[in-house]
Amino acid sequence: MAESGSGAADKSVQVKLVLLGEAAVGKSSIVLRFVSNEFQANKEPTIGAAFLTQKCRLEDRVLRYEIWDTAGQERFHSLAPMYYRNAQAAVVVYDVTKASSLEKAKSWVKELQRQANPNIVIALAGNKVDLVQPSPSASGSGSAVESEDEADDATATPGENAAAAEQPESLRQVPRDEAEAYAKEAGLLFFETSAKTGEGVVEIFTEIAKKIPIEHILASSRGTGRPGAAGRSGGAQEGGVNLEENAAKGKDACNC
Amino acid sequence: MSTISTHLRTFKEPNKEQITQLFFSVPPSLTARCEKDGLEKMEINAVLSMSAEAEEDSYAGKLHLIPPFLCFASLDRKSCRFTLPLCTIRRVERLNARAGIYALSLSLWHGMKIVVQLTSLRPTADLFCASLRDSLKAELQHGQMKAVRSFVKTCYSETLVASEAQAGEEEQEEKVAPEGTDNVETPYHGGLGLRFKFPGDPKKLREASKVKLWKTYLRTHGRNLTLLRYPQCTRLVQVGLPNRLRGEMWEVLSGSLYLRFSNPGVYEEILKENEGRTSTSTEDIEKDLHRSLPEYSAYQSEEGISALRRVLQAYSFKNPELGYCQAMNILVAALLIYMSEEQAFWLLEVVCDRLLPGYYSTSMHGTLLDQRVFESLVQKCLPIIHDHFQEVDVQLSVASLPWFLSLFINSMPMVFACRIIDCFFCMGPKVLFQVGLAILKINGEELLKIQDDGGFIQLMRSYFSSLGQSAHPHSPDPRARAITRFQELLLVSFREFSIITDDTIYSERKKFRNEIVFSIESFSKRAAIRNLKTLERFTKEQAGLIYDALYRAMCIIPPPAEVARPAPTLISDGNEEKPETRIGLRTFRVFLSEIATWARDEKIIINGFQQRVDREVAEHEFIDRLFYFWDVHCKGALSFQDLVSGLDGVMFNDLMENIEWFFNLHDKNKDGYLTKDEVLTLSESLLFIFRFEIGDAYLGAVSRFMTNAFEYGDALLPQPEGQGDSDEPPPTPGIASNQPYLNLATFRMVVLADEILESFFETDLSASFKLEPVPMMELPSSGNGFLGDLISNIATDDNKKLFNRFTDQIGRTIGKHQVIHRPAIGRFTKLEEPKARESLLTPSMRPSTSTSSLSPTDRAQSPGASTSNLSLSSDARSTTETLVQGSEMSPISIMKTANEALMERPQFAIDDALDDDTDDELGGEDDGVMDEVDAFLEAHDSGLTDEQKEVAKDLLNAKPVK
Numbered sequence A: 001m002a003e004s005g006s007g008a009a010d011k012s013v014q015v016k017l018v019l020l021g022e023a024a025v026g027k028s029s030i031v032l033r034f035v036s037n038e039f040q041a042n043k044e045p046t047i048g049a050a051f052l053t054q055k056c057r058l059e060d061r062v063l064r065y066e067i068w069d070t071a072g073q074e075r076f077h078s079l080a081p082m083y084y085r086n087a088q089a090a091v092v093v094y095d096v097t098k099a100s101s102l103e104k105a106k107s108w109v110k111e112l113q114r115q116a117n118p119n120i121v122i123a124l125a126g127n128k129v130d131l132v133q134p135s136p137s138a139s140g141s142g143s144a145v146e147s148e149d150e151a152d153d154a155t156a157t158p159g160e161n162a163a164a165a166e167q168p169e170s171l172r173q174v175p176r177d178e179a180e181a182y183a184k185e186a187g188l189l190f191f192e193t194s195a196k197t198g199e200g201v202v203e204i205f206t207e208i209a210k211k212i213p214i215e216h217i218l219a220s221s222r223g224t225g226r227p228g229a230a231g232r233s234g235g236a237q238e239g240g241v242n243l244e245e246n247a248a249k250g251k252d253a254c255n256c
Numbered sequence B: 001m002s003t004i005s006t007h008l009r010t011f012k013e014p015n016k017e018q019i020t021q022l023f024f025s026v027p028p029s030l031t032a033r034c035e036k037d038g039l040e041k042m043e044i045n046a047v048l049s050m051s052a053e054a055e056e057d058s059y060a061g062k063l064h065l066i067p068p069f070l071c072f073a074s075l076d077r078k079s080c081r082f083t084l085p086l087c088t089i090r091r092v093e094r095l096n097a098r099a100g101i102y103a104l105s106l107s108l109w110h111g112m113k114i115v116v117q118l119t120s121l122r123p124t125a126d127l128f129c130a131s132l133r134d135s136l137k138a139e140l141q142h143g144q145m146k147a148v149r150s151f152v153k154t155c156y157s158e159t160l161v162a163s164e165a166q167a168g169e170e171e172q173e174e175k176v177a178p179e180g181t182d183n184v185e186t187p188y189h190g191g192l193g194l195r196f197k198f199p200g201d202p203k204k205l206r207e208a209s210k211v212k213l214w215k216t217y218l219r220t221h222g223r224n225l226t227l228l229r230y231p232q233c234t235r236l237v238q239v240g241l242p243n244r245l246r247g248e249m250w251e252v253l254s255g256s257l258y259l260r261f262s263n264p265g266v267y268e269e270i271l272k273e274n275e276g277r278t279s280t281s282t283e284d285i286e287k288d289l290h291r292s293l294p295e296y297s298a299y300q301s302e303e304g305i306s307a308l309r310r311v312l313q314a315y316s317f318k319n320p321e322l323g324y325c326q327a328m329n330i331l332v333a334a335l336l337i338y339m340s341e342e343q344a345f346w347l348l349e350v351v352c353d354r355l356l357p358g359y360y361s362t363s364m365h366g367t368l369l370d371q372r373v374f375e376s377l378v379q380k381c382l383p384i385i386h387d388h389f390q391e392v393d394v395q396l397s398v399a400s401l402p403w404f405l406s407l408f409i410n411s412m413p414m415v416f417a418c419r420i421i422d423c424f425f426c427m428g429p430k431v432l433f434q435v436g437l438a439i440l441k442i443n444g445e446e447l448l449k450i451q452d453d454g455g456f457i458q459l460m461r462s463y464f465s466s467l468g469q470s471a472h473p474h475s476p477d478p479r480a481r482a483i484t485r486f487q488e489l490l491l492v493s494f495r496e497f498s499i500i501t502d503d504t505i506y507s508e509r510k511k512f513r514n515e516i517v518f519s520i521e522s523f524s525k526r527a528a529i530r531n532l533k534t535l536e537r538f539t540k541e542q543a544g545l546i547y548d549a550l551y552r553a554m555c556i557i558p559p560p561a562e563v564a565r566p567a568p569t570l571i572s573d574g575n576e577e578k579p580e581t582r583i584g585l586r587t588f589r590v591f592l593s594e595i596a597t598w599a600r601d602e603k604i605i606i607n608g609f610q611q612r613v614d615r616e617v618a619e620h621e622f623i624d625r626l627f628y629f630w631d632v633h634c635k636g637a638l639s640f641q642d643l644v645s646g647l648d649g650v651m652f653n654d655l656m657e658n659i660e661w662f663f664n665l666h667d668k669n670k671d672g673y674l675t676k677d678e679v680l681t682l683s684e685s686l687l688f689i690f691r692f693e694i695g696d697a698y699l700g701a702v703s704r705f706m707t708n709a710f711e712y713g714d715a716l717l718p719q720p721e722g723q724g725d726s727d728e729p730p731p732t733p734g735i736a737s738n739q740p741y742l743n744l745a746t747f748r749m750v751v752l753a754d755e756i757l758e759s760f761f762e763t764d765l766s767a768s769f770k771l772e773p774v775p776m777m778e779l780p781s782s783g784n785g786f787l788g789d790l791i792s793n794i795a796t797d798d799n800k801k802l803f804n805r806f807t808d809q810i811g812r813t814i815g816k817h818q819v820i821h822r823p824a825i826g827r828f829t830k831l832e833e834p835k836a837r838e839s840l841l842t843p844s845m846r847p848s849t850s851t852s853s854l855s856p857t858d859r860a861q862s863p864g865a866s867t868s869n870l871s872l873s874s875d876a877r878s879t880t881e882t883l884v885q886g887s888e889m890s891p892i893s894i895m896k897t898a899n900e901a902l903m904e905r906p907q908f909a910i911d912d913a914l915d916d917d918t919d920d921e922l923g924g925e926d927d928g929v930m931d932e933v934d935a936f937l938e939a940h941d942s943g944l945t946d947e948q949k950e951v952a953k954d955l956l957n958a959k960p961v962k
């Protein structure tokens, strides 16, 4: 599928990224924050995997992330290779309020380093830092976001929230230093994030973008752009089969 | 960290009898009870007729007596069927009919009368009647008949049928509370929907007319326990069950009703017994409670959440091995909208056990298997799409896996998913495959354009979100325009893919099961090795061999089932323990026998016919000692890691290290001294290891060792005070037999004094642990051919043993029987027959014939469905079309346009119209439903000639024999 395409299209590189981590650490929430800048207190568990895309602009070029958000429960583990095959990047997520989730993250890293694409860029993300930070509006009533907080409290480990209100740091089970040291040793990018407040989320994806060996991908990829999407969005008016992608591709690039 | 499971090995393909029971949704737990009571199962050819009021044809088929049920299926297995609990049969009469005709009239609980004409030979019919009588009597004794009365009150259908006028029904709605408590005001079980509203617009769903149609059907054809399923029933299900009746119909159609009926109070008991108990499953459940259909109002309230919690927990306690799997929360959340907790609980059991076997298990093997089956069906039915996917490297399961796992609930809008679930419970798991294929077929044109997984998912997503739209928005005919994409989907599913039958699914599953088991097993092997905290000094391959030995041992002696582990305390310390497979002593002995030459008794047997090696697991205190020695965490059980580390502790040792290792192994209290008793035990251990060595050399060495040990030991004892003449050993050593006696240095000295022992510790001990490929465990043959089945039946272990015993017998008679114990170390081989040793070392040379060598039979004919392709399915379509035209009940014009539209579908596939209100353009609501019902009209064949029909009709008026 050799393409001569316009200059703009050439700069859009497709990157397959997979999210891994224990159940309910907030993988889907991180993706939702990144893709539509939203947060939902009660996100349904992912069954199998969810798929989303998002563009990411980086200096002179545009990356198009194809994000595979996987299911976290242990028994879904054997399905994971289906999703991380050919992935160029991975975000391994743990929950800073749950020590066991870091252990699981480590085992994911190990698996990726052994079984996945050898050039894969891996980022480690400690999510839900909002739970261990003193609220920015200090003590008392942060009225603006109250309703959201309430809904969220229902899901976050019950019984511990009362304590959280007084002493957020006590909820923390994974010290930042410890995780960061591990990330460094294993050669991972490291972030602490909150899908709820948005903290650190976009950074994961831009830092990964910087580290991705784009030239490598360009050389090996079978072409950029999304023919499937093109068929739908671009081909609708023309009716019938549209195997020409150029028109759609121009459109795709404009959208970013 | 890892769990190792061997349960995939124990799977047995269902036999014919089991398949019949599965078909009739008969719970094995109930038939097992009757089997114990000695009640006979039986089947017989029969013609079923119903009293005139029901206006049904007579059907030829088979009547099955499967105590405590009486079941019937028409010859085509779909037109007409029932599963009647025997306790709902109030009266059986033999009819006085024409000569040569043997007929029974059955009066059922709900007042219907059916006539079954037994068309088999007379003696068979007599036998059948006798068995039926016995079974009915047994049920009566069990008091089941009495239970029916109170049970049917819990079913909404009773209230529905009883309510006379439409108005009365409305009134009743107000009074109903959702939970099926024993409250007088809530006679029947119902779901959260009764209080929190059902999803969808009742008007658009044409609830009222659906309810009316069902009311008529249920009045004449029985209901709940006695429902007789005629073609109309299936068609009414296909147009979507009315919300209020949905829960009950789900449990009736799936057969979970029979479980609820025969296990009164069990759900509540399970909850009570396990109150306050926590486990990994309950933890996982908590995480997901607020994440199950959160947009539905009941799940924003404590009422809905706690109902969900109770059902999921109760099931995880009932089936701890499965526990809880994400996706079950979504399924149960959907069920609870339409049914009570108790109903949902039993339905969940049927889903996990029978309808989606292995889907939610810890290995999810059922899910993986059915994905493989689906892929193979796509290859057969939609080869062009399949080839394209291959070409662009798109994996079907990235999209289809969630369809199957959560029954489309989180793939498409709830109202549509529910309708697929209606059909799923009515017609079985094949529905998922049919719908899946139809989705791909309808989107075929677009699918050929996708280039990767992502594009596939996106296409599917936008298709699902358009299901409510018109399938033919540009058609001039308003009725054609009214056909939604969802209706189109069902039509394609059940018409074009009616070739997918239960049998197709069974045989496809059988074909791929081994492939899936193998890939799961090798995946968990890799994971187990990767998750080792340390490989110690082993290579990955060696660790793999240790894993293989462990796995084999676990197959032979499975470790005790992992009980739901108590959850760690609320605030976990960060080192919270992961579930991990650990083996007990008995399994360990088998494991060790795979690896250590002295841990097995191997006999080379020559009997004139064959030369074989019989291997038995040795039992000795020494082996048990090793087990506890390696159990460094004192858990009474060993993990894979313990085994790896334990073996590392001995397999890489040099002379000095081995001596120390052996010393420590026998120094129970680790004080650096062996007691006298321990010295004796140690000598026994040596004797055990050397028990099959040839010649007396080792025996001599051990005896010298003992003499020396006690001599040096006594000599080195601190001299008791006041005893000057030291040259003479004290008559009784001043030390008890359980006191510290011999230290390592002395022990070493004693060992090194003996050449044989020295060489044993220098190399032989370490070398007696051998990591060799264990012969692959045989998987059950998946050959479809008759021969494959036959051989796999014969070549069981038992039969092999039988054969061996037989040849031994002959060998003994002709004086050729000879048994040689294979030595564990075998340094002195003079008496040994070299040939025998050879055959020991290469597993491939073992005489056991592996069934895998019969694999050519695997290539035998694949089942008939394999011939299907696009052209065949369009043939099927045109036949149904003509049949539809043949029947006068359907508006031909609509069907024609619909069919034409189907043929030319691609033209409409790209479509952005959103004309939701076309429904209102239709005339009467009833008509709307009936049109749709008619669309599902399928050929049903009563299997009778006109003459036979006449006979069957006559029987309805026949008088009973006195």
Ligand SMILES: Nc1nc2c(ncn2[C@@H]2O[C@H](COP(=O)(O)OP(=O)(O)OP(=O)(O)O)[C@@H](O)[C@H]2O)c(=O)[nH]1
Pocket (backbone or CB within 6 Å): A021, A022, A023, A024, A025, A026, A027, A028, A029, A030, A040, A041, A042, A043, A044, A045, A046, A047, A070, A071, A072, A073, A127, A128, A129, A130, A131, A152, A155, A156, A193, A194, A195, A196, A197, B326
């Ligand atoms: N306070 C807080 N809660 C969060 C954050 N991210 C996620 N959550 C909550 O944690 C729960 C789980 O979030 P998900 O995004 O569904 O988790 P997941 O990792 O995708 O879970 P699985 O799909 O089951 O593997 C939800 O109730 C979220 O609302 C966060 O940054 N802060």
Ligand SMILES: [Mg+2]
Pocket (backbone or CB within 6 Å): A027, A028, A029, A044, A045, A046, A069, A070, A071, A072
């Ligand atoms: Mg998720």
